[in-house]
Amino acid sequence: MSNKSDSWLTLIHAIANVEAEIARTLQDRHGLGLSDYRALEVLARSPKSELRMQELATHLQLNQSSVSRMVERLERGGYTIRDLCPDDKRGVYTVLTDKGRAHAEAARPDYEKALDGALEKHEGFATLTANFRRE
Numbered sequence: 001m002s003n004k005s006d007s008w009l010t011l012i013h014a015i016a017n018v019e020a021e022i023a024r025t026l027q028d029r030h031g032l033g034l035s036d037y038r039a040l041e042v043l044a045r046s047p048k049s050e051l052r053m054q055e056l057a058t059h060l061q062l063n064q065s066s067v068s069r070m071v072e073r074l075e076r077g078g079y080t081i082r083d084l085c086p087d088d089k090r091g092v093y094t095v096l097t098d099k100g101r102a103h104a105e106a107a108r109p110d111y112e113k114a115l116d117g118a119l120e121k122h123e124g125f126a127t128l129t130a131n132f133r134r135e
Helices: 003-030 034-045 053-060 064-076 098-121 125-134
Strands: 050-052 080-084 092-096
Touching (some): 034 050, 034 053, 034 064, 034 080, 034 092, 034 098, 092 098
Antiparallel strands (some): 050 092
């Protein structure tokens, strides 16, 4: 394998470990999966705190059925609601609720702390990414 391929595999492994640590923190402290948290954050940053389901899927790099199941979970928790697009009755929006915004805001410090801690454990990100720029 090339040096770039070795670096890529090492980086993927490190990212997976970082994400697993963040996911454990979010689940343990806030009852949220990592994708759930990311969805709430993406919605909070979107105009009117809403996105079409397909747009949300694209932001999260998930398929449509995974996003539908996730949005259903978020709705059961009261974090989002679905709304029909007024211009296109086939279009469905996912809309962040006040409860969802508050839950994401409450989880954000733990997310950031877990991210910082995980990145410290997996030092070498800068070295790994520098390998890609050199080759």
